[in-house]
Amino acid sequence: MSAESKMSLLASAREKAVVASPARERLALLFDEGTFTELDAFAKAAGGSAGVVTGYGAVEGTTVFAFAQDKSDANGAVGRVQAAKIKKVYDLAVKTGSPVVGIYDSFGAALTEGNDALAAYGEMLLCGNSLSGVVPQVSVVAGVCAGCAAMLAAGADFVVMSKKAELFLTPAKGEGTADNAAKAGVAHIVEKDADAAIAKARHLVSMMPQNNLSSLPIFDFAASGLEASLTAACESGDIKAADLVKAVFDADSAVELLGGFDDSVYTAMATLGGFTCGVVATEGGALNARSCAKAARLMQVCDAFQIPVVTFVNTCGFQAGESGHNPLRMVREAAKLAHVYAEATTPKIAVVTGKAYGPAYVAMAGKNAGADLVLAWPSAVISALKPETVAAILHGDDVTKNKDMAAVTADYIAGEASPYQASADGTVDDVIDPANTRNLLISALDMLSGKRVTKLPKKHGNLPL
Known part of the structure; x- marks a missing residue:
């Protein structure tokens, strides 16, 4: 056979193997234009195609491996050949230390x-x-993701779902929706369609370091210009966590995570001075089981990749109990949060913006949390118990005809529970001007960029699951 005939045969074979499909279109959306290289294009299962397209390319210039299940071919049925193709993607990711994106359908x-x-x-x-x-690892659920595939997808660092997608272990009519996945804490982000979900996955991958030994990516950035609003928020004591993050971090950089899971804690990936950070910001109320899991999950992901975490503390403590659950369940959930914060060795900074009472303060900003720096706004109230309780126990005798319990409590807050007293006691490192929060955090993160911690030798800690 002549060289020309061989090339003609190759062209014919490739034309039959590499046909237009939703899977290839989705991978084209994921990667930088013209960078995708397909792997194992000629692999066949017994019934025809392997039902998956695999390969690698660049996302914002960084090598990324990916697979996209192809429902248009044999319904994307998972078998030995599809698994072999996907396994090769993971094997190459191990060898090169590159991220993996899985597109499920x-x-x-x-x-x-x-x-x-x-x-x-x-x-x-x-x-x-x-x-x-x-x-x-980022999972994009673009269509149906069922059974074992649901476990594989949910095991990624981030799960992005299309609004029209379905994810479930066993078929149950109407229960595997993206909205339910968000409420259950399975889906970090829900987008309007598969294309938007892939675009969000691409953005998340670009914010992450290439692997656990790589340095953080650097982005162009601009300040939000909203720093002055923080002073007013400190005076009024009224600011939403999302607005706080928007004012402190780089303009338009925050990507909210698990927004549909719980609304008492705001979690996000954002950039500060051009560097990626994890953000946990409490909303002022009590922390429940979901909020504990939400904050712990972000901390665990960030710690794995040495991504700094900034925690804004404004909470009256842990919830006493939840309807339908044993009230002592919160002990386990609080211990889980405290364990994850304590075990993390990535740079950790806490900013107390409002209430910081008892065990919740200890878990997220106290010595147990191992915070490298604890800052406080003038509006901070740091107390072992709710101020009303402490004031009643310690200063109940101060109540007189001319001074009621509310006034006694106010005196306690202004004195013993003030951030200045906490600073004098060494509980807080500094009391800061809220408008200067951004600049101080940038300086602190630059100082902590070389942080390294050696821990006691062990296989792993025993998380109170």
């Missing part, structure tokens, strides 16, 4: 393969688990 296992299909899922789950905390 499949009705499930190739039932004709029987136990081989189960083994295929097992291999993929093992790959994803092994890479957890080593390279960033």
Whole structure:
């Protein structure tokens, strides 16, 4: 066979193998234009195509590996060949230390393969688990994501769903919606369609370091110009967590995570001075089981990749209990939050903007949290218990005909529970002008950029799950 004939045969084979499909279109949206290189394009399953497109390319110039299930071919059925293609993506990600993006759209296992299909899922789950905390992983649920695939997708650092997508372990009419996934804390972000979900995944990948040993990416940035609003917020004591983050961090940089899961804590990835940070900001009320899980989850992801975390503390403490649950459940959830904060060695800065009472303060900003720096606004109230309770116990005798309990409590807040007293006691490192929060955080993060901590040798801590 002549060289020309061989090339003609190759062109014909590639034309049959590499056909336009939703999977290839989605990968084209993920990668920088013209950078996608497909892997194993000629791989075939017994019934035809492998039902997945795999390869690598660049996202904002950084190498990223990805797979996209192809529901247009054999319903994207997962079997031995599809698993082998996806496993190769993970293997190459291990060797190169590059992020992985999985785009899910499949009705499930190739039932004709029987136990081989189960083994295929097992291999993929093992790959994803092994890479957890080593390279960033982002799942995009663009269509149906069922059974074992749901576990694989949910195991990623971030899960982005299309509004029209479905995710479930077992079929249940109407229950696998994106809205339910957001409420359950499975989906970090829900977008209007698959294209928007892929665009968001691309943005998240660009904010992450390439792997757990790489430095943070650097972005162009501009200040929000809203710093002066923080002074007014300090005076009034009224500011939403999202508005606080918007004023402090780089303009238009915050990407909210798990917004549909709980509204008593705001969590996001954002940039500050051009560098990626994790943000946890409490809204002023009590912390419940969901808010504890939400904050802990962000801290754990950030710690794995040495991404600094800024925690804005404004909470009256942990919720006493939740309807339908054993009231002592909160002990476990609070311990879980405290454990994750304490174990994290990434740079940690706490800013007390309002209420900081008892165990919640200890868990998120106290010595247990291992904060490298604790700052406080003049509006901060730091107390072992609610001020009303402490004032009643310690200063109840001060109540007179001319001075009621409210006045006694106000004196306690102004004196013993003030940020100045906390600073004098060494509980707080500095009391700051709210308008200067951004500049001080940038300076502190620059100072902490070389932070390294050696911990006691152990396999892992025992998280109170």
